[in-house]
């Protein structure tokens with residue numbers, strides 16, 4: 001009958017979705033289904049997080065952490081969200097990640113947890129597992145999920161649309177009720193069919209949208225699927241103009257998007273044009289190569305645009321002896337070497353890259369959206385924590401805290417009724433039998449990525465944004481026609497979500513003429529705080 005019924009449906013299996021599912025599964029009577037579009041359950045942005053997860057360090061306090069979060073957020077972080085994170089987060093790290101899941105965070109020789117310090121943190125307070133923290137966390141959480149008898153983990157399953165009333169209701173009188181969510185239509189890759197997943201509560205945990213940009217540190221699945229679905233369902237979306245860019249991602253074929261830590265510049269690395277000219281003094285005479293990440297990212301972007309460079313170079317070989325480079329940056333050294341680049345002798349090709357989405361589906365302190373029975377947690381959501389700019393290493397903890405809180409709120413609501421399959425029409429295949437042409441999908445995705453990169457990227461203006469909206473609207477229509485004419489697959493679903501997500505970001509960026517945090521406008525109004 002192509003129907004799955006459950007008490008709670010979790011869309012996405014990064015730190016936020018996995019945490020929500022684990023908490024929900026504590027009641028063995030509750031049936032929980034987790035879907036992940038990827039074929040591996042662990043595949044997510046979470047898996048690639050390197051630096052670590054914030055907690056409270058040794059001479060630290062919730063007050064200090066809140067202060068640092070608010071300072072990074074450039075006046076737009078929501079203070080109650082920062083307070084919740086700082087007060088509840090450390091306990092959850094201890095209970096869920098350390099005691100229950102057994103994440104092997106690095107320790108000092110005497111057995112105490114080793115706290116790292118990152119930019120804009122006033123204390124050492126970042127827990128890490130080498131430089132592969134996210135991978136250790138998600139492996140541990142998924143292993144726990146697999147042990148839960150009442151959790152069904154479905155991989156290779158892409159949510160296409162949320163099932164909402166009145167939109168999908170058979171009963172016409174439901175038009176008088178508030179918008180409510182009852183699960184999702186989910187495309188199962190193996191059978192190539194769309195099933196109705198009906199649920200009392202639906203938790204959107206589908207992550208960010210870095211992939212709508214030409215250069216990004218995010219993996220394939222970060223296409224803004226959840227944002228697009230929630231928006232179409234009528235949920236409130238906020239702060240979508242705030243996309244954080246990392247200044248230096250690797251730009252070598254096969255290694256695109258791999259993060260080159262800012263510590264490389266900290267150790268004396270210099271940025272050069274491809275023909276060997278230093279350029280940072282022109283953009284930031286007082287700081288040079290050690291300028292803040294936003295300034296560096298914009299300077300690189302400007303050089304690339306002005307001179308049509310495909311990348312710039314980051315030279316550490318001239319600053320440090322080879323042995324010191326290998327010792328200080330073992331992972332970067334090994335990754336580059338595997339790609340044929342010896343960073344002890346050659347400069348590193350780098351580009352800035354879309355890294356983190358600070359905006360998203362508005363939620364309250366329990367992860368509730370403006371649509372009944374729909375929760376959003378993790379990067380897809382906007383709790384207001386990050387304001388206009390995210391403080392390093394706070395996003396994993398946000399997923400943990402709000403994943404847990406959303407689940408607790410669902411539990412507190414008692415057994416939410418699951419609608420009958422009779423009340424929801426089966427999926428109607430929008431397209432015909434014709435297979436979609438991969439060349440069209442690839443090209444359209446590239447058009448979105450280039451449009452976002454050049455017109456809705458690091459430096460924005462009314463002219464660029466108007467042009468972006470015009471191009472994206474036209475493309476959206478083309479994609480919609482294409483979507484309705486061909487057989488469904490994951491890439492086509494992602495393309496449709498990506499163009500919608502791109503429009504949401506571009507529209508928010510056009511609307512906001514004040515430069516603040518990571519939203520920078522060349523034509524900003526007075527009073528901006530770049």
Ligand SMILES: Cc1cc2nc3c(=O)[nH]c(=O)nc-3n(C[C@H](O)[C@H](O)[C@H](O)COP(=O)(O)OP(=O)(O)OC[C@H]3O[C@@H](n4cnc5c(N)ncnc54)[C@H](O)[C@@H]3O)c2cc1C
Pocket residue numbers: 011012013014015016017035036037038041042043044045046047048049050051052053054133134157158159160205206207208217218219221222225226259355356377378379380392393394395396397399
């Ligand atoms: C390279 C890199 C380094 C980072 N380093 C750090 C760090 O050190 N510290 C830190 O705090 N943060 C870091 N971040 C950010 C952090 O990793 C993410 O913000 C966080 O992991 C997001 O978690 P999430 O659970 O919300 O989403 P994700 O972990 O991205 O999970 C989303 C899930 O949803 C699935 N999905 C997407 N669309 C659909 C669909 N339509 N149907 C079904 N499933 C779907 C995805 O496959 C995935 O499983 C880093 C990010 C990157 C990319």
